[in-house]
Amino acid sequence: MIQTSQTVSIHVGGYEAHPIPTGIFGLDGGAMFGTVPKVLWQKTNPADEYNRIPMEARALLLISKNKKILIDTGNGTDFQEKYGEVFGKKFQEMYSIDENGPSLLKSLQKYNLNADDITDVILTHFHFDHAGGATQSENGKIVPTFKNATYYIQAANLKNAMNPNKREKASYLKANIEPLIEAKKLVILNETTHPDLKNISFYISHGHTEGHQSVKIQDDNTQLIYCGDLIPTSTHVRSAWVMGYDLNPVQLMEEKKGVLELSRNKKTYYFFEHDPYCDIATVISDKDDFKVEERYWLK
Helix, strand or coil, X not given: CCCCXXXXXXXXXXXXXXXXXXXXXXXXXXXXXXXXXXXXXXXXXXXXXXXXXXXXXXXXXXXCCCCEEEECCCCCCCHHHHHCHHHHHHHHHHCCCCCCCCXXXXXXXXXXXXHHHCCEEECCCCCHHHHHHHEEEECCEEEXXXXXXXXXXXXXXXXXXXXXXXXXXXXXXXXXXXXXXXXXXXXXXXXXXXXXXXXXXXXXXXXXXXXXXXXXXXXXXXXXXXXXXXXXXXXXXXXXXXXXXXXXXXXXXXXXHHHHHHHHCCEEEEECCCCCXXXXXXXXXXXXXXXXEEEEEEC
């Protein structure tokens, strides 16, 4: 495994940026690295006896004078209440989710925040490990976790999530989606910016799933890019290292190249949602590809 002890603070676009770990879970290593042989990926991401590798579900908190924005929400909790007793228990066991570890709401407490303080929630897409914390069980009903927040999703992803193909059906769970619609909390985007989100833009891609949005926060000198599942870990910076979960790997490779080439313009940090060994990294060109320059923990 590749670990780092380096730390960095980032203030960009008028925001303080902070990592919000929501808990480690496990996914099949072969699925996470597609056609890359295990003899290669196990050097950086060792697997357990079930071939699962540890994965973080790391949200990003942006704090400005008037905003407290979350990007993605992790797997969430209340699995049996949200997904049914039988499937909920199986879900938790299958993905090796430890409810006693870090959680979204516990991590927010580090910054003296609770769910009611969050003003906006940007969802890269509605897969359960990104949107599971968007809703919760309350008095026997599934409701938005952040009742004062506006949620944002791309229209193409919402359309896909509500009528998923057979391959993605197990990843798009309606308990994470329908309560947001019913509460009229969901802003459906068809563009790469929104006027209420200053210095924030979206990089839309379709190789992982339809209508995925990575999130770019920038000012004149620096940019921070929340990669989502476009580049889930720092190991996936290499163009050919794509997931078996990706619907169109060849398309994703080109989309990934596009977001990595943004590093040529200004100081750029890439934020990795699923990397258990670092929060962010800088990248550099490597012949016709890219590679990690430095890895950091974000304060």
